[in-house]
Amino acid sequence: MLADTSLSPRERVRAAVHAFVASECEEAVMRQALEDAAPLYRDAPEALAAQSEGATALHAFLRETAPDLAEAEREVAAEIMVGTLKALGKSLSLAADSPDMRAARTEALANMLCAYLASLAEPRTFTED
Numbered sequence: 001m002l003a004d005t006s007l008s009p010r011e012r013v014r015a016a017v018h019a020f021v022a023s024e025c026e027e028a029v030m031r032q033a034l035e036d037a038a039p040l041y042r043d044a045p046e047a048l049a050a051q052s053e054g055a056t057a058l059h060a061f062l063r064e065t066a067p068d069l070a071e072a073e074r075e076v077a078a079e080i081m082v083g084t085l086k087a088l089g090k091s092l093s094l095a096a097d098s099p100d101m102r103a104a105r106t107e108a109l110a111n112m113l114c115a116y117l118a119s120l121a122e123p124r125t126f127t128e129d
Helices: 009-041 045-065 071-094 099-121
Strands: none
Touching: 009 045, 009 071, 009 099, 045 071, 045 099, 071 099
């Protein structure tokens, strides 16, 4: 989804967030069993390949949408985006929300990530404390 340049970056983020949360909701019942079995498959070649493919797509997307980011900043941005999606996606999938409330919270998550993405493209200065 992130590679679909026929859509704007905001549209791609929104589509990815909605698809991710929907997937998390569909898999919520199996998540505990998967977490228990994680040591058995976490380092499997198939799992590592899927993780690598996702990371590559996200980094390419970040290079496109925020080309002035240094590699270290891009790595932090990727970690923040993935961590946020995982944590909130899991939380949303376990909540006893109505479909409308889940959609509203998913849209809020998409808004948050879109705002973060926009901030990455803005000029900024960092100071060391």
